[in-house]
Amino acid sequence: MSKLDAKIPEGPLSDKWTKYKASMKLVSPNNRKKLDIIVVGTGIAGAPAAASLAEMGYNVKVFCFQDSARRAHSVAAQGGINASRNNKNDGDSVYRLFYDMIKGGDYRAREANVYRVAEVSSDIIDQLTAQGVPFAREYGGTLANRTFGGVQVSRTFYAQGQTGQQVLLGAYSALKRQVAKGKIQMLSRQQMLELVLVDGKAKGIVTRNLVSGDIESHAAHAVVLASGGYGTIYYLSTLAVNSNGSAAWQAYKKGAFFGNPSFVQIHPTSIPVLNDYQAKLTLMSESLRNDGRIWVPKSKDDKRLPNEIPDEERDYYLERRYPAFGNLVPRDVAARAAKERCDNGFGVGKTGLAVYLDFRDAVKKQGVKAIQGKYGNLFDLYQKITGDSPYETPMMIYPAGHYTMGGLWVDYNLMTTIPGLFAIGEANFSDHGANRLGASSLMQGAGDGYFILPYTISNYLADEITTPLPSTDIPEFQEAVENAKMRLQKFLDIKGTKSITSFHKRLGKIMWDYVGMSRNEEGLKKAIELIDQLQKEFWVDVRVPGKLDEINQELEKASRVADFFELAKLMAIDALNRKESCGAHFREESQTEGGEAQRIDKDYSYVSAWEYKGNDKDPVLHKETLTFDNIEVKVRSYK
Amino acid sequence: MKIKLNIWKQSNAKSKGKFERFELDGVDEEMSFLEMLDALNEKLIGENKEPVAFEHDCREGICGSCGLYINGHPHGTGSEIGTCQLHMREFKDGDTITVEPWRAQSFPVLKDLIVDRNAFDKIMAAGGFVSVDAGQAPDANANLVNKNKADKAFDAASCIGCGACVAACKNSSAMLFVAAKASQLSLLPQGKVEAKRRALNMVAKMDELGFGSCTNTGACEIECPKGISIEYIGQLNREYLSASFSEAE
Numbered sequence: 001m002s003k004l005d006a007k008i009p010e011g012p013l014s015d016k017w018t019k020y021k022a023s024m025k026l027v028s029p030n031n032r033k034k035l036d037i038i039v040v041g042t043g044i045a046g047a048p049a050a051a052s053l054a055e056m057g058y059n060v061k062v063f064c065f066q067d068s069a070r071r072a073h074s075v076a077a078q079g080g081i082n083a084s085r086n087n088k089n090d091g092d093s094v095y096r097l098f099y100d101m102i103k104g105g106d107y108r109a110r111e112a113n114v115y116r117v118a119e120v121s122s123d124i125i126d127q128l129t130a131q132g133v134p135f136a137r138e139y140g141g142t143l144a145n146r147t148f149g150g151v152q153v154s155r156t157f158y159a160q161g162q163t164g165q166q167v168l169l170g171a172y173s174a175l176k177r178q179v180a181k182g183k184i185q186m187l188s189r190q191q192m193l194e195l196v197l198v199d200g201k202a203k204g205i206v207t208r209n210l211v212s213g214d215i216e217s218h219a220a221h222a223v224v225l226a227s228g229g230y231g232t233i234y235y236l237s238t239l240a241v242n243s244n245g246s247a248a249w250q251a252y253k254k255g256a257f258f259g260n261p262s263f264v265q266i267h268p269t270s271i272p273v274l275n276d277y278q279a280k281l282t283l284m285s286e287s288l289r290n291d292g293r294i295w296v297p298k299s300k301d302d303k304r305l306p307n308e309i310p311d312e313e314r315d316y317y318l319e320r321r322y323p324a325f326g327n328l329v330p331r332d333v334a335a336r337a338a339k340e341r342c343d344n345g346f347g348v349g350k351t352g353l354a355v356y357l358d359f360r361d362a363v364k365k366q367g368v369k370a371i372q373g374k375y376g377n378l379f380d381l382y383q384k385i386t387g388d389s390p391y392e393t394p395m396m397i398y399p400a401g402h403y404t405m406g407g408l409w410v411d412y413n414l415m416t417t418i419p420g421l422f423a424i425g426e427a428n429f430s431d432h433g434a435n436r437l438g439a440s441s442l443m444q445g446a447g448d449g450y451f452i453l454p455y456t457i458s459n460y461l462a463d464e465i466t467t468p469l470p471s472t473d474i475p476e477f478q479e480a481v482e483n484a485k486m487r488l489q490k491f492l493d494i495k496g497t498k499s500i501t502s503f504h505k506r507l508g509k510i511m512w513d514y515v516g517m518s519r520n521e522e523g524l525k526k527a528i529e530l531i532d533q534l535q536k537e538f539w540v541d542v543r544v545p546g547k548l549d550e551i552n553q554e555l556e557k558a559s560r561v562a563d564f565f566e567l568a569k570l571m572a573i574d575a576l577n578r579k580e581s582c583g584a585h586f587r588e589e590s591q592t593e594g595g596e597a598q599r600i601d602k603d604y605s606y607v608s609a610w611e612y613k614g615n616d617k618d619p620v621l622h623k624e625t626l627t628f629d630n631i632e633v634k635v636r637s638y639k
Numbered sequence: 640m641k642i643k644l645n646i647w648k649q650s651n652a653k654s655k656g657k658f659e660r661f662e663l664d665g666v667d668e669e670m671s672f673l674e675m676l677d678a679l680n681e682k683l684i685g686e687n688k689e690p691v692a693f694e695h696d697c698r699e700g701i702c703g704s705c706g707l708y709i710n711g712h713p714h715g716t717g718s719e720i721g722t723c724q725l726h727m728r729e730f731k732d733g734d735t736i737t738v739e740p741w742r743a744q745s746f747p748v749l750k751d752l753i754v755d756r757n758a759f760d761k762i763m764a765a766g767g768f769v770s771v772d773a774g775q776a777p778d779a780n781a782n783l784v785n786k787n788k789a790d791k792a793f794d795a796a797s798c799i800g801c802g803a804c805v806a807a808c809k810n811s812s813a814m815l816f817v818a819a820k821a822s823q824l825s826l827l828p829q830g831k832v833e834a835k836r837r838a839l840n841m842v843a844k845m846d847e848l849g850f851g852s853c854t855n856t857g858a859c860e861i862e863c864p865k866g867i868s869i870e871y872i873g874q875l876n877r878e879y880l881s882a883s884f885s886e887a888e
Contacts, residue, residue: 048773055772067694068760070800071702087780123776130776132769132824134792141783159793165701166796173768180764188757211749240696275667277674280698381699384724385671450773499684501677545689550651551750553692554684 004257004609004622007411008112013630014094017116020412021455025462032057035461036469038205038220040192040247042069042175044077044168044442045425046226048449051174054183056454058461061218062175063190063207065242065556070172073228073240074445077164078285078378079148080156081128081442083121088145092153094118099631100151101440104330105405105433106583106599107633108260110607110626112412113430117444120451124443125157127450131170135159148438149286149330156439161285161377167442171449190216191556192247193487194480195223195254195421202421203470206480208488210556213549215481215488217472221464222420222457225251226449229404229426231264233564233571234516235508237401238270238283244560245567248408248427252570256416257609257622259409259429261567262575265436265584266517268334270400271385272354281400282385284357285378286438289327289334291362291371292395294318296346296355306348306356306394317341321594324639332435332584332597335399339517340595342398349396358394399517403441405432405584406574409609409624413456414448417609420464422457424448429607434583488548491558496541500557503538507531507564515572520588524576528569535565570610570619577621580604594639601633640666640727643735644679646691649748652755656748658737661691668728672715673698673705675727676738692751698723700864703799706806707752708739713803713862721801721864741802743811745849756802758848759816765844766837767820769830782828795823797865804859804867810851815859817841818875819867825878835882842879 009020027035035058039050042064050062064072084097097118102109125143129135135157136144145154159166178184187207193215194206204219230245231237252258269288270281295314302309318337319326329337338355341347348354363371368391372379379390386396408416408423410430415422425445432440470476514527538561546552581590581597582604590598607624641664649656663679670678673695680690696704700721707722709715715725730736738752746754784792796819804815821838824830830837853872860869 052773066696066702066704067756068800070760071696071704073697073702076697076699076701126776126779127771127773129779129782130769130771130829132792132827132830134789134796134823134827135779136793137784137786137789139786141785142780159796162701162793162797165799166793169796173763174771174773176760176764177768177770179760186760188760240702241698242696274669275674277667277670277678279671279674279677282699384700384720385726386669387726387728454773499681501681543684543687545684545687551692551753554690 003417004624005411006110006624007413009412013111013115016112017119024455024459027458027462027465029057031465033059034465035059036061036220037222037224037457038063038218039224039226040205041072041226041228041427042172043072043226043228043425043445044074044164044171045427045445045449046072046224047168047171047175048446049224049226049424049453050184051171051178052450052454053457054178057183060178060184061187061220062184063187063192065189065191065210067188069175069186069188070169072168073243074168074442075165076240077442078161078283079287080146080158080163080439081124081167081446082148082155082439083125083157083443084118084155085122085125087143088154090153092155096153097121097155101431101437102433102628102631103636104437105435106636107433107601107605107628108582108607108626109431109433111628111630116452117431117447120447121443123451124446128167128170128446131174133159133166133170149328151437164442167446171446191559192227192250193484193559195251196476196480197254197418198470198474198476201419204472204477206477206484208484211551213547213552215484217477217481219470219472219477221461221467221469222422224422224424224453224457225408225427226424227427229407230567231401231404233508233568234401234512235505236273236278236281238267238281241279244563246560246563248423249563249567251408251416251418251421253612254418255612256418256421257409257611258406258570259607259609260406260574261571261610262515262578263405263434263583263585264401265331265403265405266335266399267402268331268338268399269357269397271382272349272396272398273351274386282381283400283402284382284395284397286331288357288375288378291374292327292357292359293361294327294355294357296341296348300345306358315346322639330435332586335517336586338399354396354398356394357397359390360394363391401512401516403436405429405434405436409607413459414453415456415460420460422453424453434585487559488555491542491544491555492548494540494542494544496543498541499543500554500561503534503542504557504561504564506534507561507568510534511568511571515568515575518586518588519575521576524572527572531565531568531572538562538565573619574608574610577608578604596637640668640730640732642666642675642730645735645737646752647739648691648751650750652747652749666727668726670727671698671723672709672725672727673723692753694753695723700724701799703801706741706801706803708741708806710737713741713806714864719864719866721799741806743805745811745813746802746805758850759800759802761848762813762817762841762844763820766840767824769824770833784827788826792823792826795819795826795867795871798867799865801864803862803864805850807858807862808851809856809858810854812853813845813850814853814872814875815863815867815869817845818871821878822871822874834878835885838875838878839882
């Protein structure tokens with residue numbers, strides 16, 4: 001029997017959150033100062049959560065692995081943040097935003113959660129603006145908007161191509177204000193190694209101080225994971241190279257279910273792999289597809305420079321396959337189409353794993369100046385990396401791992417299946433279904449942190465006010481510390497011959513080839529076998545230099561990669577279980593005659609929530625059935 | 640390409656450091672500088688030697704983690720780039736490259752090329768915020784903001800907190816950082832209310848943390864990966880002066 005209860009409040013969709021808020025338990029200001037909360041991660045979910053909880057009066061301990069909270073990878077979000085304010089008088093509403101997200105997620109997200117984030121989206125813009133975020137303005141002084149992919153309204157707020165950094169710095173400044181007030185204890189350069197449960201409830205974490213190497217215990221009345229996504233499992237991704245899935249994975253191993261682990265967004269327009277030493281892939285914003293045309297040569301092995309290839313010998317394959325949407329098809333469709341051309345030998349560049357994104361026609365028609373006004377900073381970024389000017393020669397792009405829609409399963413309260421353990425932002429699975437729309441990750445993270453978690457965590461903590469903070473001397477903490485130390489020592493003792501990075505690269509290749517943009521039964525089974533073999537090799541032949549009690553960056557990587565082997569297997573198992581295609585999850589066995597993704601609603605209209613049963617045992621699948629009472633379930637078509 | 644490297648090695652904050660020489664063959668001109676260091680570290684691990692510790696994360700010039708002093712310049716000699724955006728095509732076969740950590744009293748070395756920039760966080764905690772709790776915000780369009788001012792605030796706000804300005808300054812002054820942070824907020828109506836208090840508190844904290852004085856040489860502006868103008872220092876000075884003469888509210 002399934003243990004899943006999403007705890008969705010009764011009543012009409014538009015009243016659920018309002019009514020629920022009015023009925024939730026509260027913690028009085030006097031009692032809040034007796035309660036401690038741990039927040040892991042300081043991105044656009046963690047920083048707002050920490051600041052808001054401290055403002056309410058709770059004692060908050062915040063952890064990040066970077067040297068400063070300001071560096072969390074939300075900083076790299078480019079395009080913007082959505083909010084249904086209808087500032088353009090173009091028919092936007094909470095319902096429209098909700099509708100776009102459910103449809104964009106290919107009907108695999110939970111209605112009540114998505115509606116709620118759409119409801120709070122407007123408050124987020126108010127809050128960030130009040131904190132000093134310099135959003136773009138019109139000449140009249142009001143906030144400016146732009147349009148993003150997959151929608152018909154203009155609801156994206158932005159700060160040039162740097163929205164992520166500006167929004168994060170707003171939240172970071174709020175966090176710093178509480179540090180100065182003594183309500184937040186900020187612990188940077190800390191890596192979470194273990195989650196600690198006391199009487200079945202999350203009561204603390206064990207971390208490694210990345211400077212001294214000390215293994216530390218930290219106790220609290222509740223733990224919030226805001227640790228982001230796991231896209232670096234592909235080794236090469238658009239994520240920061242140190243982003244990782246370990247905090248969520250450790251929680252999974254302590255009993256938190258993992259939701260839809262195989263749902264990963266592959267972003268179609270990233271700068272391709274240039275050399276074997278490449279450590280990451282840099283994103284080129286989706287907005288470029290407004291004016292850029294994507295093509296490859298019509299004949300294989302065409303070695304001419306792109307500008308020497310005449311139009312009639314070019315294959316504008318998106319325009320050919322999707323005449324209605326052309327170059328502006330959604331991310332998953334564009335990514336798969338690029339892969340198809342390259343797999344069939346039409347790719348360009350040194351490796352053959354790239355396609356052209358060409359601005360020749362746009363420059364000719366609109367002039368250099370107009371194009372510079374729209375995309376200048378992106379063209380500069382491209383030129384800094386590749387040395388080529390997109391004004392003169394087409395960009396080369398290729399899809400890259402980007403955002404994980406999957407994550408820890410949470411109920412309507414954003415609580416995992418472990419009481420007292422909450423997951424917010426990209427770390428949870430909840431709002432994006434099988435595909436995320438542009439500019440909605442900042443919205444969801446900030447919404448969770450500022451306006452949802454503070455309510456739901458109080459509802460939980462109201463029953464904890466008489467529970468004293470556990471001592472870190474109790475056996476539960478001691479045992480977690482011992483486990484953490486033993487594991488780290490084990491890495492150092494293997495003394496094999498191969499570096500962590502070499503294993504991570506090989507794992508990434510397996511994941512990219514078999515659990516990436518396109519999946520099939522045979523490949524997924526093969527992936528599981530290959531991951532198993534590689535994992536075994538890792539545990540006997542990895543070489544981790546240095547010691548425990550010092551800055552040891554290889555040791556930091558070791559536990560991340562060790563966790564990735566386990567998570568990789570779960571991703572493959574999940575992808576194998578879901579025999580339909582939906583959103584970013586493309587099962588080759590389930591496609592239309594035209595090669596498009598085919599959902600199988602009667603069998604797979606559910607969230608997969610996986611329960612850990614031990615290292616050598618298969619995980620158990622629990623299903624949260626999805627019901628759509630407020631939206632008609634349709635087929636997505638872009639032809 | 641074959642490259643010779645002269646890299647600062649230091650076990651921890653307390654130990655004495657020294658330059659060590661390394662050689663690396665097979666350097667591709669398409670590699671970023673950090674990818675070249677990755678390759679060096681893979682080679683060192685293969686030889687059972689300790690890799691070089693350096694800080695890095697986003698590798699696209701926005702997180703501000705990477706900060707290396709390369710051949711006498713923060714982030715190398717390129718214009719408006721972070722170390723992660725510097726590429727090996729800027730160097731020639733046989734070049735010797737000297738790589739050091741930021742050198743500033745307020746940024747102590749933790750290991751090899753990693754320094755502690757926590758002082759910046761402390762300056763921010765002293766006043767780099769608008770005092771508004773979640774739930775207190777007025778409608779975002781209630782305060783109209785002049786577009787030019789909003790753009791100017793954005794230019795100041797593009798600071799990535801890397802510390803190159805301090806590293807570039809002969810006095811290790813943090814004025815450009817503090818000026819950018821304070822100006823971003825004081826240029827906007829929502830931040831103007833506590834502008835005086837902010838200027839006084841952030842400058843006091845900067846002095847307390849041992850950053851040097853600003854003598855307007857402008858080295859910080861030249862080396863800033865985001866091209867932040869020293870005009871903001873003028874703005875902060877004006878604010879600070881006016882705040883010093885009036886009672887801070």
